[in-house]
Amino acid sequence: LKQTQESKNVDSRRKDAIVDTVFFKRLLKILKIVIGPKEALLFAVLTVFLFSRTILSVLIAEIIGDNAKALVSRNWKKMFYGILIFALYSIPAAVVNSGLKYLTTMISLQFQVKLSYHIHDSYIKDKNFYTACNLGGKDRIDNADQRVTADIAKFSEAISNLYASLFKPTIDVILFTYKFSQSTGWIGPAIMYSYFLFSGIIKRSIMPSFGRLVARQSELEGIYRTAHQQLIINSEEIAFYDGSRREKTIINRALKNLESHINKSNLLRGLVGVFDGLLVKYWASIVGYAALSTPWIIGIGGADQKSTQELTREYIQNSQYLGNLATAVGQLVLVGNKLTTIAGYTSRVSELMEQVNRLSKIGTERFEIKKEVLESRPIGEGTPQVVDSHEMKNWLKHWKERADNRRASSRHQSTKFKPLIGGGKFVLAQNIQFEHVDIVSPDGKLLVKDLNIKVEPHQHVMVTGPNGAGKSSLFR
Numbered sequence: 001l002k003q004t005q006e007s008k009n010v011d012s013r014r015k016d017a018i019v020d021t022v023f024f025k026r027l028l029k030i031l032k033i034v035i036g037p038k039e040a041l042l043f044a045v046l047t048v049f050l051f052s053r054t055i056l057s058v059l060i061a062e063i064i065g066d067n068a069k070a071l072v073s074r075n076w077k078k079m080f081y082g083i084l085i086f087a088l089y090s091i092p093a094a095v096v097n098s099g100l101k102y103l104t105t106m107i108s109l110q111f112q113v114k115l116s117y118h119i120h121d122s123y124i125k126d127k128n129f130y131t132a133c134n135l136g137g138k139d140r141i142d143n144a145d146q147r148v149t150a151d152i153a154k155f156s157e158a159i160s161n162l163y164a165s166l167f168k169p170t171i172d173v174i175l176f177t178y179k180f181s182q183s184t185g186w187i188g189p190a191i192m193y194s195y196f197l198f199s200g201i202i203k204r205s206i207m208p209s210f211g212r213l214v215a216r217q218s219e220l221e222g223i224y225r226t227a228h229q230q231l232i233i234n235s236e237e238i239a240f241y242d243g244s245r246r247e248k249t250i251i252n253r254a255l256k257n258l259e260s261h262i263n264k265s266n267l268l269r270g271l272v273g274v275f276d277g278l279l280v281k282y283w284a285s286i287v288g289y290a291a292l293s294t295p296w297i298i299g300i301g302g303a304d305q306k307s308t309q310e311l312t313r314e315y316i317q318n319s320q321y322l323g324n325l326a327t328a329v330g331q332l333v334l335v336g337n338k339l340t341t342i343a344g345y346t347s348r349v350s351e352l353m354e355q356v357n358r359l360s361k362i363g364t365e366r367f368e369i370k371k372e373v374l375e376s377r378p379i380g381e382g383t384p385q386v387v388d389s390h391e392m393k394n395w396l397k398h399w400k401e402r403a404d405n406r407r408a409s410s411r412h413q414s415t416k417f418k419p420l421i422g423g424g425k426f427v428l429a430q431n432i433q434f435e436h437v438d439i440v441s442p443d444g445k446l447l448v449k450d451l452n453i454k455v456e457p458h459q460h461v462m463v464t465g466p467n468g469a470g471k472s473s474l475f476r
Helices: 005-015 021-034 037-072 076-123 128-134 144-184 187-206 210-233 235-240 244-298 300-305 308-363 389-413 471-475
Strands: 432-440 446-455
Touching (some): 021 076, 037 076, 037 308, 076 308, 128 144, 144 308, 187 244, 210 244, 235 244
Antiparallel strands (some): 432 446
8 A cells, every 4th residue: 555645744744743843934934924013022021020030130149048058056036037037038029929920921922822823814715724624735834723823822922931941040050150169169069060961861861752742642632523524514414424423533532532642642741750759859859969079078258157046048049049049950851851742742733834925926927737647556566557538438438328227127027116214205206206205304403394395307497585594404
């Protein structure tokens, strides 16, 4: 069996859902569309909030260290003052945290709206939407509704979160590395970054391609949604032909495929999460304790001459710095996961834009009608054989005569009325005739009562009426 060209195109598009130069080119093209003056202003405000959050984290770490020192030295007055300062700083910290979520959501919404409008201008233009959804070939867009709605929304949300996930950890790494090195010297950060490099290499070696998994999940979600839409659109035909069992099989199969893929993705994410927890969180904490104890072990900065209160203060502060540093590095490591996820959504959205642009271009080009070449390929042979058109016409003529003779013979043999399931009788004849027939919908609604009509051969009849009058039901 040979794979069709359309399925090859689908598979090749799915393989593009990886972080490579194609991904960055597509992403840059989309960002040029969605980022305007309003979005740039939102990013500027978001940047200020991210800086503020990092500065507040440093100040809170120093307050916690001072409070620990006051607690060990039993300086209750200073301890109470430190708690009051901490309470005051918690107010702007809460505002900044809430503001970051609000700004990220606003940027995501702006991206979604602008990108949707941009695609609407080309997709819902002339007959592009009809060609994209109904005509076959390379210009057909699979699950266009899923791409225009859900995929754009998920892409916009992922991109808006990526900026905060990338910018703030970078600032945190620079600032907390500097603060951490003031107490431990270069040895403390060197120990931590050596471990982070080691864990990053291990993580990269076991990381699956989440971009492809995300793209495939979006495709399966679109297939499942389309199956339900087709059930609603064609509900009347399905009800008349009693096709509910077949439709249920199609929908259940689509749901089963989606369920299997999501289970596989969740299993892989769970396994990766185990390694993330060990490498980035727990084992990093163990290495962090070694980095924290370095000043006291080798006597950096006169640590062996400091009082218990000073050592407690530095230990608590360095613990805060180290915790924030580990969190920032962990977020930067996890950016790789987010990029692979974004690659999947970028692939889906970019394919939609590229196909829509291609349809717009094709719509303005002239085309020529090509003559059809009749081919016949005997079973078991791979070389096509061209059939003579005169020979084909003679074969069709004899086939029509045989079919007419068979129908005529059937009419002569079937002169009696035959009962129909649900009431009524029919008989084969030369004409189409209804005698006292009621047209009833599947839900029992009477559409036409006591219909009497006779249509002779070669007679033309036009049936008119509003929606739901029973025109289609009459032909069925």
